[in-house]
Amino acid sequence: MSSKNELKLVSVLAIICLAVGVFCYSSLSAKSPDVPIRLMFENLGGNVLFDHQTHAAAYGVECRKCHHAGDGTGAETDACGSCHQAEPSEMVTAFGDNASFDHDMHSYDLGLTCNDCHHNYYEEDGGAPQPCSDCHLPGVEDDFMLGRAQAFHKQCIGCHDNFGVAPGENDCATCHTPRKRTDAFHQQCIDCHEDFGAGPAGGEGDCKQCHGF
Amino acid sequence: MHNTLKLTVSHAPFWHNGSRISSKSSNIFLASLLAVVPGCLQYGPAAVGVVTLSIATAILWELAFNFISRRPFSIGDGNAAVIGMMLAMMLPATTPWWAVVTGTFFAVVIGKEIFGGIGANPFNPAVLAVTILMVSWSGLFDFNAALLNYDFDFMAVYPLVLSKSFGAGAVDSLSLADLLMGKQIGGIGATFGLGLIVGGVYLMLRGYIRWEISIAFLAGILVAALGFSVANPTQYAGPGFHLFTGYTLLGAFFLATEDASSPVNFIPMIIYGLIGGILTVMIRNIGVHIDGVLYAILIINLVNPLLDKIRPKAIGKGV
Numbered sequence A: 001m002s003s004k005n006e007l008k009l010v011s012v013l014a015i016i017c018l019a020v021g022v023f024c025y026s027s028l029s030a031k032s033p034d035v036p037i038r039l040m041f042e043n044l045g046g047n048v049l050f051d052h053q054t055h056a057a058a059y060g061v062e063c064r065k066c067h068h069a070g071d072g073t074g075a076e077t078d079a080c081g082s083c084h085q086a087e088p089s090e091m092v093t094a095f096g097d098n099a100s101f102d103h104d105m106h107s108y109d110l111g112l113t114c115n116d117c118h119h120n121y122y123e124e125d126g127g128a129p130q131p132c133s134d135c136h137l138p139g140v141e142d143d144f145m146l147g148r149a150q151a152f153h154k155q156c157i158g159c160h161d162n163f164g165v166a167p168g169e170n171d172c173a174t175c176h177t178p179r180k181r182t183d184a185f186h187q188q189c190i191d192c193h194e195d196f197g198a199g200p201a202g203g204e205g206d207c208k209q210c211h212g213f
Numbered sequence B: 001m002h003n004t005l006k007l008t009v010s011h012a013p014f015w016h017n018g019s020r021i022s023s024k025s026s027n028i029f030l031a032s033l034l035a036v037v038p039g040c041l042q043y044g045p046a047a048v049g050v051v052t053l054s055i056a057t058a059i060l061w062e063l064a065f066n067f068i069s070r071r072p073f074s075i076g077d078g079n080a081a082v083i084g085m086m087l088a089m090m091l092p093a094t095t096p097w098w099a100v101v102t103g104t105f106f107a108v109v110i111g112k113e114i115f116g117g118i119g120a121n122p123f124n125p126a127v128l129a130v131t132i133l134m135v136s137w138s139g140l141f142d143f144n145a146a147l148l149n150y151d152f153d154f155m156a157v158y159p160l161v162l163s164k165s166f167g168a169g170a171v172d173s174l175s176l177a178d179l180l181m182g183k184q185i186g187g188i189g190a191t192f193g194l195g196l197i198v199g200g201v202y203l204m205l206r207g208y209i210r211w212e213i214s215i216a217f218l219a220g221i222l223v224a225a226l227g228f229s230v231a232n233p234t235q236y237a238g239p240g241f242h243l244f245t246g247y248t249l250l251g252a253f254f255l256a257t258e259d260a261s262s263p264v265n266f267i268p269m270i271i272y273g274l275i276g277g278i279l280t281v282m283i284r285n286i287g288v289h290i291d292g293v294l295y296a297i298l299i300i301n302l303v304n305p306l307l308d309k310i311r312p313k314a315i316g317k318g319v
Helices: A003-027 A052-058 A103-109 A148-163 A172-176 A179-196 B021-043 B045-068 B079-090 B097-110 B125-136 B159-166 B176-180 B193-206 B211-231 B239-244 B248-255 B266-286 B293-307
Strands: A039-041 A048-050 A091-094 A099-102
Touching (some): A003 B079, A099 A103, B021 B079, B045 B097, B079 B125, B079 B248, B125 B293, B176 B193, B193 B248, B211 B248, B266 B293
16 A cells, blocks of 8 residues: 555544544433432542442342431442441441441440449540550550550451451451552651651551541 | 674664564553453443543553654554553542543553653553552552442452551461462452453463563462461462462563563573562562552562573674
8 A cells, every 4th residue: 555545544543533433422421320329429539339220139238228317419428437336236436437336235244333444434425435545555565455556466367267358367468468659658648747746647546637437 | 794784773672573563562451451340340330430541541651652743643553552551450449530640641652651651661551650650649559448339249459558567467367379370459450350350361372472471470479388388378478369369460471571561581580580479479478568569570670681681692603
C-alpha cells in the first residue's frame, strides 16, 4: 500500500473512531442503577468496598435494616459494626463505633467494679471509661491480665470466630500483611503532625481520629 | 592510508523484518483486538467509547504535532493508532473523556513526538502516559471504585488489591482458568489473558515482537513470584496468580516489546525481560503500588541504552 493510501486509511479510521467515541460518551454512557450494586465507603485508613447487592439479595437483608435513619432518602445508613458484632447482648461498642468490648466478662466474670473503669461514674450512661491500655499494658501479660496487643486482638477475633469467617486466630498475615505499606502511609501523615505538634500522631487513642470505621 | 569516508549510523532499533511500519502497526492493532473485543463485550458501550476516542485522539494529536512542527504527516504508519489502542487497553471502561484525551496527548506528544517521533522515544509512550495519569489522578485507576455499577458473575474485586491487602489466602478461591478467561475486573484490554497470549504468540511468530523479551519477562515474573511464595506462602500469592492478573500479559507481549525502547541483541533482551518481570513482582509484593508492570517497564526502558552496550564484537581490525 502506498504512503498516500495509508494516510487516507488512517484518516478514515480516525474520523470513524472519533464519531463512535463521541456518540458512546454522549449517548450510551453507563447509567447508575437505581439500586446500587457495590459502594465504596471512603475512609482515611483505606476505602471499604461494600457489596450492596449481595447484602440485599443473597443475604436477604431488608432495606430498612440499614436505612432506617436519616432524612428518608436512604443516604444515611447504620455503621457496619451495628450488625457485624459477635453477640449484642454481651458486647458493647467502646471508644467509637468499631470496637467491641465484652462488658459482662469484665464486670461479672473478672469482678471489676464500675469505678475501676468509669472513674467518674454517672447513673444515666455510666460516664466515659478509661482507655483499655490503662490496664492492658504493652508487653505486660500475666494469668489474670492480657497484654494490650492480645486485648485488642480479642475484639476482632471473637467476632470472626463467631461468624466463621477469615481471618481467625492463626491467620496473622491476613490482617498484618501490609505492615510496611501501613507504616509508609502512616509516616506520610504522622511525621508532619509530630513536627507541628498538632493532631493525631500515633499516640494512645489517636487511631480513631483517622480510621473512622 | 585511512579511508576518510564517514558513515552516519542512527541509534537503535536496527531490527527489520522486511515489512513496512504500517503492516507492523496493523498486525499489532489486530492482535490487540483479541483482548479488546472481549473487554468491550464485558463492559459495553462505555468501553467502546474509551477505545475509539483513544485511537482517534492519538491520531489527531500526532497530526496536530506534525502540522505545528511543519513535518510530513506520519499518521499513515499507524503507530499513533497503536499507541491509542495500547493506552485504552490499560484504562477502566469508565474513564472520563478528558482523561482519555489528556492521556493520548501525554503518549503521543510527550512520549514520542518531542523526542523526534517514531523510533526515537526512550520510553514506551503508552506506558509513560498511563503512569503520568496514574500519578496525577490516582483515583482513575482504582478499578474497584471505577467499576462499582457493573454486575458481574464473578467476584468484582481487583485481584491485586486483594492479595496486597489481605495476603495470599484472600486469592486462594480465584481459579487460574477464570482469571485467564477474563473473569476479573481491570483494564479494558488487560483482563482477557487468552486473547493476549494468542495475540502475543501470533506477533512473535510473525516476527513483529521479539520472543526473547516476552518469554524473559514472563520467566522473571514466574521466578520472582515463586521465590516470594516459597519464602512466605501465607503472605505472597503464587506465580500463576501474578501471571494472569494486572497488566502482566499485556506488558509481556505488547508493552515491553515496543521497538524503540527495548534492546536488539539476544543477551540484552533476556536481561531486559528478566529485570522487568522480577521488578514487577517486587513492586507488587514489597512496594507501595498495587501493580508493578508499568513502573517496571519504565525502569527497563531507562536501562535499555546500557543493555544495548552488551553487543557482539564488530568484525574488522581495530574497530
